[in-house]
Every structure is written in C-alpha cells, then in structure tokens.
Amino acid sequence: MNIAVCVKRIPKTAEADIFIEKDGTDIKKDHLVFHLNDWDGYAVREAALLKEKYGGEVTVITVGPEESKEVLTRCLAMGADRALRIEGPPTQDGHLIAKILAESIKNQSFDLILTGVQAEDDNCGQVGVSLAQMLGLPHAAIVTHIEINGDKAKVKRELEGGIDEVTELKLPAVLTIQTGINEPKYVSLAALLEAEDKEIKDLGMEEIGFTSGVSVDTKIDQVFFPPVGKMAEMLKGNPEEVVTQLTEIIKKKKG
C-alpha cells in the first residue's frame, strides 16, 4: 500500500496578537510560530498506521517555501519514508495548489492519497476534493475511519448531526482526513533531529511540468478584522462587582 499525504505548514494564530500587513492583503506573520496543519497531522499518522498494517511506503508532499521543510521533517519523524517539497508560487489559491499537487502525483503509483479536511489558516477545504477531480479518482471527504479490503477502501464519513456515512471506494482514491480519526503520537525532539538526516526532495514548477507558468485564479484584495458586534458588553470591576452586575443582567433578561 503506497500512500501519499499532502501537507501544509501554517502559522499558529490561537492566542497570538494578530496584525494586518500594510498592503492589507495578509496578516503579519514574522512574530508567529509555524507548525504542521492539525488535520494533516492526523492524515500522516493514519498513513503511518495503514503502513504498519498493510506495508508499503508513505510519501509526504507539500507546496511551499523553503521553511516548509520543517513540517516535512516532522512527517518523516512521524513515520513517512519519503518527502517532496514543490517550490510553488506564493498563493492562497487552493485550486492552484491542487493543480500543482495533481501534476506531481499523476505519474506516480499511489494506492491512497490523503489530505487534511482543511487547513487551519484559510479553512477552505478545497485542495483534497479538487485534487481528486483533477486526478479523476474517487474521493471521500471528512473521513473518520478507514478499512482496506483488497482493492477497496471502506470509510466512515462524518456528516452533520452526528451521523456517520459508510462508503466504499475503489482504490486508488483520495480521502480527506478529519481530526480524531486516530491519536497522534508525540514527536520527540530526538526523533526530529534524527529525521533531519533524511532526504527531502525539492522540485521547481518547471520540473513537474509547468513550463509556461501558471495562472492564479484567486487573489486576496483585503483582509480585515470582523466588525465588533453591538451585543457584547464588557463588565468592569473586581470579581465581586462583575458577579453583581452579571446577576442583575441575568435577572433582567429572565424577566
């Protein structure tokens, strides 16, 4: 079972102070720490578990700048065998990223291609399903369980309202992996340092077949903070005063 996992390096924004760049098209990132997209971490762990069960090789692929190597190293420490970085154009265009991934994957023989459901930064959830369409492969999105039976994969998909859908797909197939499908292992610093010695292959756009450039279909004009709502009221004072005010408000609302 040869598996490809597509991953992304993203900034950690929870709890961070967020500022917008001068040109208004992105947030400032120089003070942020970066890590492997949470969903992709589950996908890599799932690939490693499938490898343990069925054998084969796990290849991790990312489209991104030089710094993206750090997440590939993490994936190698998590059990991936090979890593590939494609130096793509700086873009948030999920459709284009899918196109680049499809070009790099189409001539390789993978039984399974995994992506995270979405990325923590833009939350678009486009790449996995677009990639399946471009490769002409069956796909299932938001997968929470995988069973391989011969040349078929039986998967559970998470639907709204707590319902699971069970689907069977013919391999090769593309699956987008939901968090919680497994319990990611801790990746120790010792394991990361060991993985740093493993090779990461770098390819340019021309090397994977984009000889005449690419068109970017999505361009971000402006990013902005959500407008402050009128319903929120910040209570001021020490805990006792805040509690008194709060109980007054609750009493009033209760009528």
Next chain:
Amino acid sequence: MKIDPKTFVKDYQLNVCIQCGTCTGGCPVKFRSPLNMRRLVRQSHIETDPSPLFKRPELWACTTCSTCSLRCPAGVKNVEFIMGIRNYLANKGEVPSTIRDALENTFLQGNPWGRFRDRRADWAKDLGVKILGEATTETLLYVGCAPSYDPRVQTVSTALVKIFQKADFDFGILGKKESCCGNEIRRMGEQALFKKLAKDNTNLFKKSGIKRIITISPHCFNALKNEYPDLDIPVQHYTQVIAELIETGKLKMPKELNIPVTYQDPCFLGKQNQVFDEPRKILTSIPGLEFAEMERSKQRSLCCEGGGGRMWAEGGTEGTRNGEIRVREAFALGAKVLATSCPFCLLTLEDAVKIVGLTDQIAVKDIAELVSETMD
C-alpha cells in the same frame, strides 16, 4: 538516540536495591495510584526485557518529589529511573495526550500551556521593571512559566516586584525572550528538549551579562542550579533573597499581620535543595504573624502532587488528594493561612481548599504575597 531499557539496571543502580521498601513507604502517591516503586525496581532488575513493564499508566503518577531516592539507604536512583522510563516512552512517542500537548507547546511557544510567547511579560507591563537588553542590571529575576502566565500566580510575581522595588533592590527580567526552564519537561521524559532549553537559556543568560539569577519557582531553581551543565552563574530562590534583605535591614515590613500561619515546604525547594530556614525566617520576621509548624514538615513535608509534569497530566490517581490532607492538617493546627513558596503548591493547595469547602476558613498564600501585605 535509541534508549535500551536493558541498560537501566546499570544506569539507575537497580541492582543495589535491598528491597527494604523505604521507597514505597515514603511515596506520596502510593495510596492514590498502583505505583509501587519497590516492585518496579525489582521487576525491572530481574526481567531480561523490562520494556513491557513501562506500558503501565501509573508510571505517570509519580510527582518526582524524590522522597524515595533521598531516603533510599542503598543508593538506587529511583526518580532518575522514572525519568529514564519516561524518556524511553517519549522517544517512542508514547506519552499521554495532555503531556504530549504540554511538550509540543513548550517546543513551539516556550511554555507548556502554549500561551503566546510575545505575551510572556504582559504581567509586568506597568510595573516599571527593567527588561534586559533594553536596560542593564547584574541581577536577573527569572520569572518562569506559571508566574508569567497563570493569573493566580501572576500576583506572586507582582508582589515580588513590589518587595524588590520597596527595598531598592536592582533587578531585571528577560521579558518575552525568556523560555521555559525545562525542569518539568525533563521530568515528563523529554531529555532532548530539556537539553535544548538549557543550552538556549544559558546562552541568553551569558549574553545578557548577568551575575546572579533569582527564581520564583523552586522548580526553575532546581533546574538552573543543579541541571544546567554549563551555567556558572549563582542561582537563588527568591525566599533566600528576601531573607537576606530582611537580615541586612534593607527590607522594612511596617504593617502587622495578626494571623496564624503555617508553611508547606515545596519538594523542589525543601527536601531536594535543603532550603528550609529562609522561608521560616521570613515568616517569623513578619510582625504579628503567629507561625506554627505542621507535624510533617521540612524533609517530611507531604508533596502537593504538582511536580513531575502532574500539572499537565489527567487522571492516573484516585481518592483524596494530598492537597486536601495538607489543607486539613493546616486547618486543624488553627492556621488561617497556609503559606508556601512554589507556584504549583499554591495552585494545588488552593484547589484543595475549595474541594474541602474551607474557603472562608483558610487561605493559601505565597510568602511573597504575605511580605507584600506588610507594606500596604
């Protein structure tokens, strides 16, 4: 680096064990978990491959208080053994998920809670504290993670700043450049991450040109003083500094605090580093304060269960918490305040006060908070 559990017998001197049971007899979590140090040492010694023993979840119940290894008459390195097992498990990625998150957070943000690195010194914003790099001083107050981020422990940090400022004591902090000391990281099994933190922090201290380091937490005190291989700058716990300031007459405590107080010795300050006298000297110097000693004190002080990564562990123990036992002991003694000098003791004991329902009877306070109250 691969760890071979077969070398543990030699590494931690398991073969000198005489099976006297002193370790298990003194273990503060022996009634709270199936952890049995005597049995663990024996089984690990006689098994050809002890690694299956290390899958037991109770290995994460140990608080690394070190009562066992300090009392062992034969010289078994019990606590180092527990840390060795955890290191073996961490390298294989087999740690409980909450411990995993704490370790990953420390790697990324420099603190186990994963709070934003740039906000580390927010607590000191309006206090007029020198930030090293922007101002010069020879004395570093190494704040630590809990005193930087935890709202309850931040009051200890601000109290200490107030004390130092009133005593005209010159000091500075590293601000957002400070990272976790790694004491708990090492105890959760991440030896490589600990080494990295030790190296980075040591370089930062040396570059700042400081000549003295003061810590708020006994856990940071222990790591910096005993476990940083290349740090040759003297390290003190803040209670040692306040005791000095009182003795030399630089610190005045004008207001009387007419309250009965007892004191919880933090394991990493007391039994592990023999700092017993200074905290008591401070408490007995506070005018009006009536100090009483609990029956189990100093070397025999009962661990609060906050060490060894237990602050980030979930479950693994059951029954009455040691903190509850301790609060009841202090209450029975007639104390209105249970004082301590460790952020983890402060948090675990304060939780325990709520659990036993004594919030209007007894308070848990850090010594720095009590000293600061005498200056209001």
